[in-house]
Amino acid sequence: MKAKFFLPDTIVLIIEDLISISLEFRQRKWPLRLFLGLCLSVAIAPAVQAATDNTLNRGQSLALTLLGLVTLALTVYLFVVMFQPERF
Amino acid sequence: MTTQNPSRSPRVPGGPREFRKHTPKPSMRGLYQRAIKDSFAKLDPRIAVRNPVMFVVWIGTLIALLVTINPNLFGTVQGDNQRLLNGLITAILFFTVLFANFAEAVAEGRGKAQADSLRATRSDTIARKVLPNGSIQEVNSTELRRGDQVRVAAGAMIPADGEVISGIASVDESAITGESAPVLKQPGSDIASSVTGGTRVISDELLIQITADPGKGFIDRMISLVEGAERSKTPNEIALTVLLAVLTLVFLIVIATLTPLANYVQTPVTIAILISLLVALIPTTIGGLLSAIGIAGMDRVARFNVIATSGRAVEACGDVNTLVLDKTGTITLGNRLADEFIPINGHALQEVAKVALAGSIFDETPEGKSITGLAERLGATVDFDRSAATGVEFSARTRMSGTDLPEGREVRKGAVDAIKGFVRSRGGEVSQELDVAYERVSRLGGTPLALCQDNDLYGVIYLKDIVKPGLRERFDQLRRMGVRTIMLTGDNRITASVIAQEAGVDDFIAEATPEDKIDVIRSEQSQGKLVAMTGDGTNDAPALAQANVGLAMNSGTQAAKEAANMVDLDSDPTKLIDLVTIGKQLLITRGALTTFSIANDIAKYFAIIPTIFAAAGIGSLNIMRLTSPQSAILSALIYNALIIPVLIPLALKGVQFRPLTADQLLQRNILIYGLGGIIAPFIAIKLIDLLVTAIGLA
Numbered sequence: 001m002k003a004k005f006f007l008p009d010t011i012v013l014i015i016e017d018l019i020s021i022s023l024e025f026r027q028r029k030w031p032l033r034l035f036l037g038l039c040l041s042v043a044i045a046p047a048v049q050a051a052t053d054n055t056l057n058r059g060q061s062l063a064l065t066l067l068g069l070v071t072l073a074l075t076v077y078l079f080v081v082m083f084q085p086e087r088f
Numbered sequence: 089m090t091t092q093n094p095s096r097s098p099r100v101p102g103g104p105r106e107f108r109k110h111t112p113k114p115s116m117r118g119l120y121q122r123a124i125k126d127s128f129a130k131l132d133p134r135i136a137v138r139n140p141v142m143f144v145v146w147i148g149t150l151i152a153l154l155v156t157i158n159p160n161l162f163g164t165v166q167g168d169n170q171r172l173l174n175g176l177i178t179a180i181l182f183f184t185v186l187f188a189n190f191a192e193a194v195a196e197g198r199g200k201a202q203a204d205s206l207r208a209t210r211s212d213t214i215a216r217k218v219l220p221n222g223s224i225q226e227v228n229s230t231e232l233r234r235g236d237q238v239r240v241a242a243g244a245m246i247p248a249d250g251e252v253i254s255g256i257a258s259v260d261e262s263a264i265t266g267e268s269a270p271v272l273k274q275p276g277s278d279i280a281s282s283v284t285g286g287t288r289v290i291s292d293e294l295l296i297q298i299t300a301d302p303g304k305g306f307i308d309r310m311i312s313l314v315e316g317a318e319r320s321k322t323p324n325e326i327a328l329t330v331l332l333a334v335l336t337l338v339f340l341i342v343i344a345t346l347t348p349l350a351n352y353v354q355t356p357v358t359i360a361i362l363i364s365l366l367v368a369l370i371p372t373t374i375g376g377l378l379s380a381i382g383i384a385g386m387d388r389v390a391r392f393n394v395i396a397t398s399g400r401a402v403e404a405c406g407d408v409n410t411l412v413l414d415k416t417g418t419i420t421l422g423n424r425l426a427d428e429f430i431p432i433n434g435h436a437l438q439e440v441a442k443v444a445l446a447g448s449i450f451d452e453t454p455e456g457k458s459i460t461g462l463a464e465r466l467g468a469t470v471d472f473d474r475s476a477a478t479g480v481e482f483s484a485r486t487r488m489s490g491t492d493l494p495e496g497r498e499v500r501k502g503a504v505d506a507i508k509g510f511v512r513s514r515g516g517e518v519s520q521e522l523d524v525a526y527e528r529v530s531r532l533g534g535t536p537l538a539l540c541q542d543n544d545l546y547g548v549i550y551l552k553d554i555v556k557p558g559l560r561e562r563f564d565q566l567r568r569m570g571v572r573t574i575m576l577t578g579d580n581r582i583t584a585s586v587i588a589q590e591a592g593v594d595d596f597i598a599e600a601t602p603e604d605k606i607d608v609i610r611s612e613q614s615q616g617k618l619v620a621m622t623g624d625g626t627n628d629a630p631a632l633a634q635a636n637v638g639l640a641m642n643s644g645t646q647a648a649k650e651a652a653n654m655v656d657l658d659s660d661p662t663k664l665i666d667l668v669t670i671g672k673q674l675l676i677t678r679g680a681l682t683t684f685s686i687a688n689d690i691a692k693y694f695a696i697i698p699t700i701f702a703a704a705g706i707g708s709l710n711i712m713r714l715t716s717p718q719s720a721i722l723s724a725l726i727y728n729a730l731i732i733p734v735l736i737p738l739a740l741k742g743v744q745f746r747p748l749t750a751d752q753l754l755q756r757n758i759l760i761y762g763l764g765g766i767i768a769p770f771i772a773i774k775l776i777d778l779l780v781t782a783i784g785l786a
Binding site: 055 | 138140144161334
């Protein structure tokens with residue numbers, strides 16, 4: 001007879017939560033995009049800080065990176081408006 | 089008929105407009121309070137994202153808010169009162185977005201008010217549905233479906249759009265058309281058998297077959313259109329949106345790459361100032377007013393008692409190159425009246441009158457009634473059993489009508505060619521006298537109707553046509569605007585040319601059949617022209633669908649209304665000329681405000697750039713002598729925000745229209761809105777700068 005394998009309740013709950021979060025992300029795209037944007041900022045911020053000879057502190061370089069990403073997003077948005085104006 | 093008391097006169101589609109009541113006046117109470125509330129609701133990013141220019145301003149406002157909270161957020165900033173300056177910039181930017189939202193909300197509010205007044209005419213009512221076994225069941229009007237039959241007695245409201253199957257009754261359509269005089273509805277007739285839900289039967293009873301399911305009736309469609317529920321961007325709006333997006337993108341890239349340049353000339357600029365510069369340079373004025381101009385254009389058409397199915401149709405009116413107009417009812421007064429009988433072939437006048445009476449007793453058209461009236465005035469009487477006779481209706485194919493008399497005789501009246509054919513088919517001969525009489529009437533600009541009994545020609549009936557007063561001047565105006573007018577008529581060539589000359593149309597097509605309408609439209613369109621036409625009958629439907637602007641009469645058939653992209657509630661075909669004016673006004677308003685908005689940029693350059701980069705040696709370009717960089721930025725932004733509400737009335741009302749050619753209009757607009765757009769902000773920004781400095785804001 002095969003032995004049954006049981007996961008602890010806490011892990012089951014965590015997996016369930018993760019599944020529901022991933023499902024939510026699929027349905028709601030904006031939170032996912034924001035999350036990815038923040039992750040990207042965290043990744044780029046040290047490079048920005050290094051490029052400014054450390055005149056900016058960590059928080060400022062993170063904010064500046066985010067501002068750069070917002071500008072980039074606006075540029076993409078304006079390109080979409082130019083090529084698919086009927087959507088707006 | 090008297091024109092002194094129009095409310096008592098019978099309904100005359102195309103009668104004097106100044107005597108007509110309007111559709112229920114929309115209530116504008118609470119419009120501005122609602123618009124203020126809606127302007128905040130429109131801050132929702134999902135709504136804001138639809139307007140690219142203002143969305144960029146909105147994002148800029150949020151970033152400015154962040155640097156107000158923490159001025160050192162993006163780097164350490166030197167200088168005093170940074171938080172106050174950033175706070176002021178945030179507030180001004182916020183109001184810029186709010187003012188743009190307000191402009192759109194006011195325009196939408198006016199449309200909604202119009203829709204509410206229409207909705208008031210549509211109320212659920214109890215309908216008397218006829219069941220298959222013939223019994224009557226009382227049901228709510230919302231339960232009626234296409235194909236159901238209902239009986240509507242005097243005093244009751246017609247529950248839904250439909251066609252009269254039997255009965256004759258007077259119907260009060262004032263709820264829809266504003267026309268106080270009731271109209272006669274009866275089955276069989278192309279026009280008079282169509283009834284609209286929400287109108288009221290005021291005498292007798294009708295059996296009506298429902299032609300529209302609940303929520304899909306004429307009024308329902310009108311409401312959704314006026315409300316803007318089905319509003320989609322017009323081609324010109326799309327083109328302008330692309331232009332604005334390009335300009336915004338160019339300035340965004342310029343501003344984003346300005347920091348290294350500013351650092352190089354040792355004039356570092358803060359993020360708040362960069363945002364201010366961006367907002368001052370992108371075309372916020374037209375960006376904020378663009379949708380309001382479009383909505384207001386639709387609203388103007390609706391106030392004119394015309395329902396447009398889309399903004400595209402209204403805009404197309406402004407681009408129309410050719411107007412195809414029916415002669416009768418549009419160029420001439422609808423009621424052609426019999427003025428004279430011209431006997432031929434040796435017949436006496438009394439004989440002609442007697443045959444004309446016999447041939448018109450079943451003719452219910454105004455022309456037919458005027459023929460019987462003239463014949464009776466000449467002493468003619470009916471000497472046969474009316475119940476044993478049969479009326480022969482006019483058709484576009486046969487181009488004649490008449491009566492089949494009890495003893496087998498056939499009386500016919502109609503187009504001369506058609507009657508000649510009829511006489512020949514009965515073995516008769518056509519005399520030269522007919523052509524002489526025909527030419528005489530034609531040269532007077534009248535319509536000649538030949539009259540015969542079997543194979544014997546009796547004479548010609550002179551139907552007098554009167555060109556509507558003031559039309560010649562309107563056609564002259566249209567010509568100056570580059571719009572060509574073509575008159576279509578079933579009349580012969582001589583009559584058509586006389587009327588065409590009198591009315592001042594550019595071209596005419598005589599002896600036209602319904603098929604000719606669609607042919608002339610296609611031929612004009614093949615030359616790259618935009619064509620507008622009016623129509624009311626089922627046979628007009630293909631041409632109405634083919635035309636770029638098809639204006640159907642509300643009194644017309646359902647098929648015509650479905651095919652057209654505009655419906656005139658007053659059933660006045662002359663309105664097509666006014667619609668061209670409204671369409672042109674919409675295009676001119678949009679063009680004028682775009683010119684003004686872009687011209688404004690020049691003053692803003694001179695206000696902001698020289699003061700910010702004074703250290704780079706361009707301080708001499710500060711020709712306005714603005715006090716400080718801070719005051720220059722605040723003044724330019726305040727001007728930028730305030731110009732939107734200042735121009736809202738112009739956007740809603742439209743630029744005053746003058747009948748000029750495209751070149752003349754362009755020159756005039758460049759002079760007024762281009763030059764004005766350069767000069768006005770110089771003066772306004774200087775005055776705001778003095779005020780800002782005086783109250784110590786900068």
